[in-house]
Amino acid sequence: MAKGSFTATIGYNKRIGKSFYKIGLEFSGASAEVFADVKPGQFVEIDLCHASLPADNKIPGELCDSAGRNIILRRPFSFSDIAVEKGKTTVEILYCTVGPASLRMSNLEAGDSVSVIGPLGNGFGMPEGKTTALLVLGGTGAGPIIHLAKQLKNYPQIQKIAFVGARSVEDLPFEKIADCIGAEGGDYLAEFSGTDTQTFVSTDDGSVGSKGFVTDILYRYLKQSGVERREIMVYACGPEPMLARVAQIAESENIDCQVSLERRMACGIGLCQSCAVECKAGDSGQSIYKMCCKDGPVFDASEVVF
Amino acid sequence: MAKGSFTATIGYNKRIGKSFYKIGLEFSGASAEVFADVKPGQFVEIDLCHASLPADNKIPGELCDSAGRNIILRRPFSFSDIAVEKGKTTVEILYCTVGPASLRMSNLEAGDSVSVIGPLGNGFGMPEGKTTALLVLGGTGAGPIIHLAKQLKNYPQIQKIAFVGARSVEDLPFEKIADCIGAEGGDYLAEFSGTDTQTFVSTDDGSVGSKGFVTDILYRYLKQSGVERREIMVYACGPEPMLARVAQIAESENIDCQVSLERRMACGIGLCQSCAVECKAGDSGQSIYKMCCKDGPVFDASEVVF
Amino acid sequence: MNNNVDMSVDFGGLKLAGPVFTASGTCGYADELGDFMDLGCLGGFITKSITVEPRKGNPTPRIVETDSGMLNAIGLANIGLDNFIEEKLPILGGMSCAVFVNIAGKSAEEYIEVARRLCGFEQIAGFELNISCPNVKKGGIAFGTDPVQVAEITKKVKKAGGGKKLMVKLSPNVTDISATARAAVEAGADALSLINTFMAMVIDIESGKPVLANRTGGLSGPAIKPIAVYMVNKVYNEVTKGTGVPILGSGGIRTGSDAVEFMMAGASAVAVGTASFIEPASCEKIAAGIEDYCSKKGIDSLKKLTGSLC
Amino acid sequence: MNNNVDMSVDFGGLKLAGPVFTASGTCGYADELGDFMDLGCLGGFITKSITVEPRKGNPTPRIVETDSGMLNAIGLANIGLDNFIEEKLPILGGMSCAVFVNIAGKSAEEYIEVARRLCGFEQIAGFELNISCPNVKKGGIAFGTDPVQVAEITKKVKKAGGGKKLMVKLSPNVTDISATARAAVEAGADALSLINTFMAMVIDIESGKPVLANRTGGLSGPAIKPIAVYMVNKVYNEVTKGTGVPILGSGGIRTGSDAVEFMMAGASAVAVGTASFIEPASCEKIAAGIEDYCSKKGIDSLKKLTGSLC
Ligand SMILES: Cc1cc2nc3c(=O)[nH]c(=O)nc-3n(C[C@H](O)[C@H](O)[C@H](O)COP(=O)(O)OP(=O)(O)OC[C@H]3O[C@@H](n4cnc5c(N)ncnc54)[C@H](O)[C@@H]3O)c2cc1C
Ligand SMILES: Cc1cc2nc3c(=O)[nH]c(=O)nc-3n(C[C@H](O)[C@H](O)[C@H](O)COP(=O)(O)OP(=O)(O)OC[C@H]3O[C@@H](n4cnc5c(N)ncnc54)[C@H](O)[C@@H]3O)c2cc1C
Ligand SMILES: Cc1cc2nc3c(=O)[nH]c(=O)nc-3n(C[C@H](O)[C@H](O)[C@H](O)COP(=O)(O)O)c2cc1C
Numbered sequence A, B: 001m002a003k004g005s006f007t008a009t010i011g012y013n014k015r016i017g018k019s020f021y022k023i024g025l026e027f028s029g030a031s032a033e034v035f036a037d038v039k040p041g042q043f044v045e046i047d048l049c050h051a052s053l054p055a056d057n058k059i060p061g062e063l064c065d066s067a068g069r070n071i072i073l074r075r076p077f078s079f080s081d082i083a084v085e086k087g088k089t090t091v092e093i094l095y096c097t098v099g100p101a102s103l104r105m106s107n108l109e110a111g112d113s114v115s116v117i118g119p120l121g122n123g124f125g126m127p128e129g130k131t132t133a134l135l136v137l138g139g140t141g142a143g144p145i146i147h148l149a150k151q152l153k154n155y156p157q158i159q160k161i162a163f164v165g166a167r168s169v170e171d172l173p174f175e176k177i178a179d180c181i182g183a184e185g186g187d188y189l190a191e192f193s194g195t196d197t198q199t200f201v202s203t204d205d206g207s208v209g210s211k212g213f214v215t216d217i218l219y220r221y222l223k224q225s226g227v228e229r230r231e232i233m234v235y236a237c238g239p240e241p242m243l244a245r246v247a248q249i250a251e252s253e254n255i256d257c258q259v260s261l262e263r264r265m266a267c268g269i270g271l272c273q274s275c276a277v278e279c280k281a282g283d284s285g286q287s288i289y290k291m292c293c294k295d296g297p298v299f300d301a302s303e304v305v306f
Numbered sequence C, D: 001m002n003n004n005v006d007m008s009v010d011f012g013g014l015k016l017a018g019p020v021f022t023a024s025g026t027c028g029y030a031d032e033l034g035d036f037m038d039l040g041c042l043g044g045f046i047t048k049s050i051t052v053e054p055r056k057g058n059p060t061p062r063i064v065e066t067d068s069g070m071l072n073a074i075g076l077a078n079i080g081l082d083n084f085i086e087e088k089l090p091i092l093g094g095m096s097c098a099v100f101v102n103i104a105g106k107s108a109e110e111y112i113e114v115a116r117r118l119c120g121f122e123q124i125a126g127f128e129l130n131i132s133c134p135n136v137k138k139g140g141i142a143f144g145t146d147p148v149q150v151a152e153i154t155k156k157v158k159k160a161g162g163g164k165k166l167m168v169k170l171s172p173n174v175t176d177i178s179a180t181a182r183a184a185v186e187a188g189a190d191a192l193s194l195i196n197t198f199m200a201m202v203i204d205i206e207s208g209k210p211v212l213a214n215r216t217g218g219l220s221g222p223a224i225k226p227i228a229v230y231m232v233n234k235v236y237n238e239v240t241k242g243t244g245v246p247i248l249g250s251g252g253i254r255t256g257s258d259a260v261e262f263m264m265a266g267a268s269a270v271a272v273g274t275a276s277f278i279e280p281a282s283c284e285k286i287a288a289g290i291e292d293y294c295s296k297k298g299i300d301s302l303k304k305l306t307g308s309l310c
C-alpha cells in the first residue's frame, strides 16, 4: 500500500446538515488497489486550489472574508467510509465547511476530478485482546470514528459503544438525528446502524441527547460499568480539549486509549515539520516533537502532552 | 446608461475553434436596462478569480505554467453581440484562452454567475456622413468588429467591407470558415452573414484566404477603390502592430480611422492610471498619456502615438 | 449600521468619521468611486502623489499581475501642482471626509514647495509624505530608507505645511522599519502611513525582457499583507505606542477582517489600495465589516481595537 | 528528455547534473520525496538547518497559510550535529546529486563547529550558511543584515570548512541586499543563495492573538516571487556578474517558467521550497520545464540562460 499522488473522480457530494457534507472520491486502476485497504484514521491531502468557490449568496456570512483567500496548500481529510468494487475504490469523507478550501470542496460536483496524495498516516490500531471498544467523537471527528465502527464489524465478539458530542443538535454531522434520538438502550444515529454499535449523544446546550460534554457521559458510563479496565480500548477523535479530557480519564482509569490529532499541515508527508505534536520522551519528564502526519495522526493517548 | 457592478448569469459558453469561445452573459432586472444599449467597442470587467480551472488535461501545454497563477484582478472583455428581450439582455463575448483568467472563463457553465462591472469605455463612433465603412480585424479583435457590423445594419445605405486577418486558419475566431472561403466577390464568414458585409480574409501562412497581412489586402483594396477618401471610415481592432499599420495607411490616404486599443488594466474605471495610451498633444510634437479605459478604448487613429 | 459602535477615530488630533482611507494613487480623485459606493463611508481620502511639475509617468505596460498581487510602475503620473489647485481642489472640497494630499518630489525643495503652496487651503486636512515610491529613478525611495534623511525632510515639510497634519509614508524596503519610523516621529510627524510597495520584477520569458516598461515596479495586494501586518505591529510596539502618533495601516487589505488584523496590530485607521480595483465598493464593505466585528465582539469604540493584539 | 540541451551547471567550480535544488527545510532528508519522483532529477540537495545541539523547534502552530503564500516558524528543529552524522549522513551518501548541509547557530563558534566537524565527509559537496532565518530569537537574521558580520562569519566558516564549497544564504529583510551579497563574495563565498523568507505575521481576529505560537514567521511561496526575482537580478547586476560566483535563486518557484525567470534574472540554479508541499514532484517537473523551454528556444546550454535578461 504505497502512498502516491493520484487523481480521484468525485462520485457524489451531498450536504447532510447545516455545514456538513459527505463526498465520495472514486479511484480506479492502480489507485483503486492502493486505496482498497486504507485504515480508519488514515488521511489524504487534497488539492482544492483551483476549484471554484460557491456563489456569494451560498457562502455563510462568517466565512465571507476568509473565503476569498487565494490558497496554495493541500488540505488533510480522513475517511468516514470505504467501498471496494472490482477495479474501483470509493472512499468517503465527512467534512465541514470552515474556510476557503472546504468551501471549494463543497462546490465540487460528481464527475469533477481532484488531485489527491495518500493514503497517509498510521490509522487506528485494532482492539486485539479487548472485549470492549469505546468510541468517543466530537464534531468532524465523526469521520474516522464512523469508519472505525464499520471496520470493527470484523470483531463481532467485541462490545462497541459510541459517545457522540457536539455543541448543539445542528453541529452533529449525521444524516438522521432528531426524530430517532432517545430510543431504548441509547440513542440512534443512522451512521452507526448496522455497525452493532450502541450510541449515546450529548450536546452542550442539551438540544438533543443529554446536556453536557461527551466526556461526562463517557465518565459516567465507565463509573457504572463493571468491565475490566484492561479489556477496554478507547478511541477518540475530535477537538483537542475533548481529547485531552478523554486522555485524562483513560489515564486515571488505566485504560488503553488512542487519539487522532489534527495539526495545520503544509505537506502531509514529512517534508516540512509543521505538524508538531508534543510527546513525552520516555519517563524523563522531558518532551519531544513527533510529526502528526508521519508518526500520527493516531497517537497513544499516554504519550501526548496535552 | 450608468455603469455599475452587476451579477450576470452564464447563458451559454461554447467553444468555436482551437482556443476560441463565445460566452453569453445574461442580465435581468435593472442591469438588463443598463446593458440594453451598449455600443460596439465598449467593454466589461469580469471577476474570474474564484472560478475553477479546467481539468489539467484540458489545459493547453503552453498555458500549464501560467494557468495556476492565483489571480486577483478583473479582466476586460468587449462585446461581440447583444440580444435584448423584455427584462433580459444577453451580451456575447468572443474570447480566446491565453492565460489564467480566460481559462477559468472557458470553464464556466450555463447557470453559473459572475460579477461584472460595466458597461465601460466609449465605443466606436457611428459613420455619420460616410458612404463606406471598412472593418479591419485581427485575432480576438473580431469581437467588437462583429458587434459593430451588426450595429451598422442600421445604416443600410452604407457599403460595408470587412478585412479579416490571422496567422493561420485555426487562429480565425469564426464558427464556419474553411469550406466557404473564396466565394465570388470575397470570402464568406458566418458571423458576417446577414450583416450585409462583404469579407476578405488573409492569413500569414496562406492556409486560407490570401497569403499575407490583412493590412496588405486593405491597402490593395484602397488602391483600386474609387470611393472618395473623406466618405470612408475605417474601424480597426486587433494586435497593436496591425493597428499601427492601419493608422499609417489611413493617414497617408487621408481617411478617418478609429482604432480600439488594449492595455493591461487593473481597474477599468479610471482609478489606477495603468492603461496609459500615448497620444499626440495637439501639433506640439509632444505627447500625453490618455487612459485606455476611460478615454478609450476606441481612439481616433490620428491621435495615437504608435 | 449598528449604533452601538463608535466608528470615529482620533487621528493625531484630527477627528475622522471612520477608519477607512483610500490609498494614494489607487482611487483617482474619488469621483470615479462615487458610482459604486457612498463616499460618506470614508474616514479619509488620499490623493495620487502630487509633484510641482506635471509628470507624464512611465510608458506602458505600467502594471502586471502576480500571484495574489500586482506590480505597478505608474511613475507618479500627475497633473502637477498648478493644475491640481485649479482643477482638483474644488472637487475635493466637496468631500465630507479628511482629505490628505500625497506629496512626492525629486528634492526636498520640491516637497516643501507643494506643502507651502497648499497649506492655505481649508479643504485639505493634511499631507502624506511619499518618501517611499519605488518607481522613480531619483528621489522617492532614497529619502525613505535613510533615517537621517527621513528626519530632515519631515522637519522641513512640517514647517512648510503650516498647521496641516503631516503623515509620513514609510517604505518596507528597509532592514528596520522602526528606525525610519522613529526618525519621522521624532522629527514631528503627526502620523505614520505604512506600508508602501515592495520593489519587484516580473520577466516575460518569451521575450526575455521585464514585463514593465520601467523594468521594476512596486508589489501591492494580498500577497504582501502578512509582511505589512508584521511591520505595523513592530512600529507600534517599538515606536508609536504611548506617543499618540497614529498609524495608517495598509498593504493588501481586502476585507473587514483584514482591516481588523491591522488595527489589532496597532493601526488606528487603514488604507485600501489594490482591493478597490477588484471591487470598487471595497472601502464601504471594509468599513461595514469592521463595524460588524466590533458589534459582535462588544467593542464600543475603535480605540479599544488598536493595538489590542495579545 | 531532449538530448540537445546540456542541463549541467558549473556551480562555482562544482559540476551539477541539473539546475534544480531542494530548498533547506522543505524536503526532509530526501527519502520522503523518493515516493513521488526520481531523485535523479536533482542538481543539488540542501538539508534542513543543522545546529550543534539538537533543537526541538517551536511549539505548534508552526505554519499558517496566507494569500499565495505561507508563514513558517519551525524554529530550526533538527536532530543536532551528532545524530546527523550518525543517522542522516549515510542516507545522504546514497544521493547522486551535490549535497549541501545548511548550517545555523546562535554564535559564530557554533557555525564553525558544524563546518569543522563535517568538512571531512566526502558525501558533502558544501555548506549553505543560514544567516537569515527569521524564526530564532538569537543569531540567525542578526548576522544576515549587517555586511560586516556577514563578511566575518563567511570568512571563518570558509576557513573551518576545509575545501568544501561555501554558499551564503541571504536575508531579503534588508535595505540593500547587494551590500550583504558583496560582503559575502568578498569574504570568499563560493556561491550565494537568495532569498530566505520575509518576516511576517498573521493574527487570528477571533482570539486576538497571532496564529503562530512563535508570533511571527517567515513568508514563502508564490506571493514573494516577484520580490525574489528583483533581488536576484539586483545582486547579479551589482555584485556577481563577471565574478564567476553563481546565484542559487529561490522564492516562490512553482513551475519551469518561474525557474526560467530566475535564471534570466541571474541565477545559475534554483531551489524549490514551498512548491514541494503542494506537489511533491515539483523539482522533477520544474527541471523538465526548464529543459523544454531551452529546447523550444534553441538554447543548448543553461549558461546562456543565466543573466540573459535584456
Ligand atoms: C489528519 C487530519 C484529518 C482531518 N480530517 C478531517 C475530516 O475528516 N473532516 C473535516 O471536516 N476536517 C478534517 N480535518 C480538518 C481539515 O483539514 C480542515 O478543516 C481544513 O484544512 C480547513 O481548510 P479551510 O481552507 O476550509 O479552512 P482554514 O481557513 O484553513 O481553517 C479554518 C479554521 O480551522 C482552523 N484549522 C485549519 N486547519 C486546521 C488543523 N489542521 N488543525 C486545527 N485547526 C485547523 C484554522 O485555525 C481556522 O480557524 C482534518 C485535519 C487533519 C490534520
Ligand atoms: C478593452 C479591452 C477589451 C478586450 N476585449 C477582449 C475580447 O473581446 N476578447 C478577448 O479574448 N480578449 C479581450 N481583451 C483581452 C483580454 O482582456 C485578455 O486576453 C485577458 O485579460 C487575458 O487574461 P488571462 O488571465 O487569461 O491572461 P494573462 O496571463 O493576463 O495574459 C496572457 C497574455 O496576454 C497579455 N495580455 C494580457 N492582458 C493584456 C492586455 N490588456 N493588453 C495586451 N496584452 C495583454 C499578457 O502579456 C500575456 O502574455 C480585451 C482587452 C481590453 C483591454
Ligand atoms: C496603481 C498604484 C498606484 C499607486 N500610486 C501611489 C502614489 O502615487 N503615491 C503613493 O504614495 N503610493 C502609491 N501607491 C501605493 C498605495 O498607496 C499603497 O501604499 C500600496 O499599494 C499598498 O496597499 P494595497 O496593497 O492595499 O494596494 C500606488 C499603488 C498602486 C497599486
Ligand SMILES: Cc1cc2nc3c(=O)[nH]c(=O)nc-3n(C[C@H](O)[C@H](O)[C@H](O)COP(=O)(O)O)c2cc1C
Residues within 6 Å of the ligand: A272, A274, D023, D024, D025, D026, D048, D049, D072, D074, D076, D102, D130, D133, D169, D195, D196, D197, D220, D221, D222, D250, D251, D252, D253, D271, D272, D273, D274, D275
Ligand atoms: C517550512 C519551511 C522550513 C524552512 N526551513 C529552513 C531552514 O531550516 N533553513 C533555511 O535556511 N531555510 C529554511 N526555509 C526557507 C526555504 O529554504 C526557502 O529559502 C524559502 O522558503 C523560499 O523559497 P520557497 O518560496 O520556494 O519556499 C524554510 C522554509 C519553509 C517553508
Ligand code: FES
Residues within 6 Å of the ligand: A264, A265, A266, A267, A268, A269, A270, A271, A272, A273, A274, A275, A291, A292, A293, A294
Ligand atoms: S505536515 Fe509536513 S511534516 Fe507533517
Ligand code: FES
Residues within 6 Å of the ligand: B264, B265, B266, B267, B268, B269, B270, B271, B272, B273, B274, B275, B291, B292, B293, B294
Ligand atoms: S485601468 Fe485603471 S485607470 Fe484605466
